[in-house]
Amino acid sequence: MSSKIIAYQGEPGANSHMACADVYPGWETLPCASFEDAFAAISEGRAALGMIPIENSLAGRVADIHHFLPGSDLHIIGEYFLPIHFHLLAVKGAGIEDLRSVYSHVHALGQCRKIIRQHNLKPVITGDTAGSAREVAEWGDKTRASLAPLMAAEIYGLDVLARFVEDEDHNTTRFVILSREARRPPPGAGPTLTTFIFRVRNVPAALYKALGAFATNNVNMTKLESYMVNGEFAATQFLVDVEGHPEDANLGRALEELQFFSEEVRILGTYPAHPFRLRMGERA
Known part of the structure; x- marks a missing residue:
């Protein structure tokens, strides 16, 4: 088992990917299609750790985690709070006036209603924020945009047409860091x-x-x-x-x-x- 591989659910450029990079810079990341796959990667030793979202300040709890975690035999060894920001991304050369539709996860679309209404865009639900950025890049269509993290723009070569387009500036996701082994800090070592x-x-x-x-x-x-x-x-x-x-x-x-x-x-x-x-x- 590599000591420096961390698993997450989502595609490269997702918020979970950003959380991994923030907390464990230099580690190799292992994107997983589902939470179940991410838990399995840790349990089976293909990843040393996992970065798993457990709740969001606007959307509430991530329901699947409450069922996977108790039966996983994994241990929480840390937590991380990531401020969530969305950016309007499109293919090179596109302008906001060209856009007709915008793609992203249902929560992202729900948290960016103002810009969607402002530009009369048709919201289309996808499974993942970063995945929507990848799809927009693959389509090469100037009328389609993505709401995704900034990292996704860098990975998929998209232009940023508008930054920080979320409706609320206090949107934050709490992640828990999972390991096969418990790592308790000693008593009195801090909060x-x-x-x-x-x-x-x-x-x-x-x-x-x-x-x-x-x-x-x-x-x-x-x-x-x-x-x-x-x-x-x-x-x-x-x-x-x-x-x-x-x-x-x-x-x-x-x-x-x-x-x-x-x-x-x-x-x-x-x-x-x-x-x-x-x-x-x-x-x-």
């Missing part, structure tokens, strides 16, 4: 997050009592999401981010109490908090 999943027992007020353990032990919970398991309405699993290290006394007590009210508790990773998160806390 730390712990991510875990749990399922409560089928007894009255079990969820209330389970979450109460974190309140009474003064543990800050930054994320709590529920989702169905195996298509059963009665089987709900929770994905949680909390501040702290399992070896901290207060978080250790909270997790011990959680075990009492839960059928399963499994830590997915303990890792350093990204500086972006700390800046958000300062602004709050």
